[in-house]
Amino acid sequence: QVQLVESGGGLVQAGGSLRLSCAASGRTFSTYAMAWFRQAPGKEHEFVAAINWSGGNIYYADSVKGRFTISRDNAKNTVYLQMNSLKPEDTAVYYCAARDYVWRLSWAEYTYWGQGTQVTVSS
Numbered sequence: 001q002v003q004l005v006e007s008g009g010g011l012v013q014a015g016g017s018l019r020l021s022c023a024a025s026g027r028t029f030s031t032y033a034m035a036w037f038r039q040a041p042g043k044e045h046e047f048v049a050a051i052n053w054s055g056g057n058i059y060y061a062d063s064v065k066g067r068f069t070i071s072r073d074n075a076k077n078t079v080y081l082q083m084n085s086l087k088p089e090d091t092a093v094y095y096c097a098a099r100d101y102v103w104r105l106s107w108a109e110y111t112y113w114g115q116g117t118q119v120t121v122s123s
Contacts, residue, residue: 015085090119
């Protein structure tokens with residue numbers, strides 16, 4: 001069993017930055033692909049970024065490419081999402097998710113999910 005706990009959300013003005021963290025329990029964190037999703041009110045979960053178990057394969061949604069950076073520290077069982085040049089449309093609850101080795105784009109294909117952290121970007 002893996003537990004994921006997100007932190008780092010908050011209220012920021014447009015153009016600002018936030019760094020989200022997702023701390024994972026369990027000894028097999030290094031074997032998991034990790035991803036960030038977000039959900040705005042009334043919308044489905046939207047893929048944001050993913051990183052494979054080794055950190056050597058990373059993918060971003062077009063909407064965040066060039067602004068967001070995903071990274072991981074397997075020694076700390078933590079995955080990060082650095083968010084720069086934030087826009088009001090980035091406002092959502094952000095979730096991290098984990099699955100074995102290789103990332104996927106679909107929320108439903110992940111095995112573990114965190115509770116989420118709210119990110120609000122004011123205009």
